[in-house]
Structures are given as structure tokens and as C-alpha cells.
Ligand SMILES: Nc1ncnc2c1ncn2[C@@H]1O[C@H](COP(=O)(O)OP(=O)(O)OP(=O)(O)O)[C@@H](O)[C@H]1O
């Protein structure tokens with residue numbers, strides 16, 4: 001069994017008197033692909049945000065690559081996200097004014113690579129995702145599925161330990177969604193990244209090594 005890269009225990013997040021997340025736990029091994037499923041409002045996005053250090057939990061623990069995410073300072077959490085994590089959201093959140101190549105290369109630029117280095121590094125990934133020929137286009141000039149494949153390249157180019165994907169295919173039809181999810185899985189495997197994928201789609205969940213179900217702010221594994 002591969003070593004654990006991400007471990008969460010009894011995580012809870014409250015907004016005022018309301019618990020958005022009550023008691024969620026998860027272990028992810030290096031390179032593992034985990035799907036998180038559950039009804040709307042069950043706490044999937046909140047859990048993902050807590051795992052990624054985007055919200056600080058009110059109870060429980062999160063450890064990522066040996067770092068205590070809850071005890072870390074804001075600056076440390078930001079650095080952790082930049083250096084160790086990748087994200088693909090429902091809409092790729094690409095910057096409309098930048099070309100697809102520049103969008104994909106953004107994490108490398110933030111880590112200090114020159115424009116040329118960053119682009120050179122991301123091109124093979126765009127190639128393997130079948131979108132390299134679109135690198136000089138703007139996001140508005142390609143399809144939703146193509147945008148999401150660029151977002152997958154962006155999430156993986158800095159070789160993160162874990163990629164978080166919150167319904168990355170939610171805005172796509174099921175055929176395109178399956179293409180993007182398969183691309184995410186194979187590219188993450190090549191890059192050695194673990195994936196935590198939130199999805200409503202049982203077909204996509206079936207691609208995962210493991211499925212975690214959430215209900216009423218709690219995780220449940222079969
Ligand atoms: N910022 C917030 N303030 C108050 N309540 C919130 C906030 N964010 C989420 N919640 C509540 O917490 C619960 C869990 O929300 P969350 O977004 O995690 O659900 P989800 O499983 O991702 O749902 P969906 O499938 O619709 O995306 C919901 O009841 C939601 O209304």
C-alpha cells in the first residue's frame with residue numbers, strides 16, 4: 001500500500017450555528033483516485049475546501065504531505081496550495097484574457113518559471129490531453145470540454161501531490177464529461193498525483209479506485 005498523502009479526521013465546519021460539515025474523515029494514498037459522492041448540500045464542496053486549506057475547520061484534523069493544515073499560518077497554507085495542490089472546478093476558471101497555453105502554465109509562472117520555461121513545460125501535458133494545437137487561442141474560442149482539459153493541464157503542470165476536482169465535468173454533456181474525467185485520471189496517474197473528485201455522476205465515480213459517500217455533513221465508506 002502506498003504511503004498516505006492526505007489524512008482528515010473528524011473534520012467539521014460551521015457557519016454561525018449551522019454545521020456545513022459535521023464529521024468527515026478520509027485517507028488518500030499517494031497516487032490514489034478517490035471519488036466523493038452525495039446529495040446536494042451533503043457537504044462535499046465544504047469538505048474539499050477544508051482538505052485544501054481553503055477554509056479552516058472548526059474541529060478535526062487535516063494533514064497534507066506531513067503538514068498540519070489546521071495549525072499552519074495563512075501564508076503556509078497558501079504556499080502549500082501553490083506547491084503541492086492542483087484544482088479543477090466546475091467551470092475551469094480560466095482567465096479570459098490569457099491564451100490557453102498561458103492559462104495552463106500559470107502555476108509554473110507563480111512558482112517563478114519564465115514565460116518561455118513555463119510554456120515549454122506545459123506543452124507536453126497539453127499534447128497528451130489533445131489540446132496543444134489550441135494553446136494560442138483564448139478560452140472563449142474553444143469548447144467547454146476543451147477548456148476543462150486545459151484546466152486539467154493547469155492543475156497538473158506543477159506536479160502536485162493532490163488534485164482536487166469539484167464537479168469538473170458538471171457543465172459538460174456526459175460524453176464530454178467522460179472524456180475530461182478519463183483525461184484527468186490518466187494524466188494524474190502519469191504525474192503521480194492523487195485525485196479527490198467530487199461528482200454527481202455515478203459513471204464517473206465508477207472510474208475511481210475508491211468511492212466515499214457523504215450524507216448530512218458526514219462521510220461514509222462502504
Ligand atoms: N458559506 C456558507 N454559509 C452558510 N452555509 C453554507 C455555506 N457554504 C455551504 N453552506 C451550507 O453547508 C451545507 C453543505 O454545503 P456544500 O456546498 O458543501 O454542499 P455540496 O454537497 O457541495 O452540495 P452541491 O452538490 O449542491 O454542490 C449546505 O447546507 C449549505 O447550504
Ligand SMILES: [Mg+2]
Nearest residue numbers: 044045046166
Ligand atoms: Mg458542491
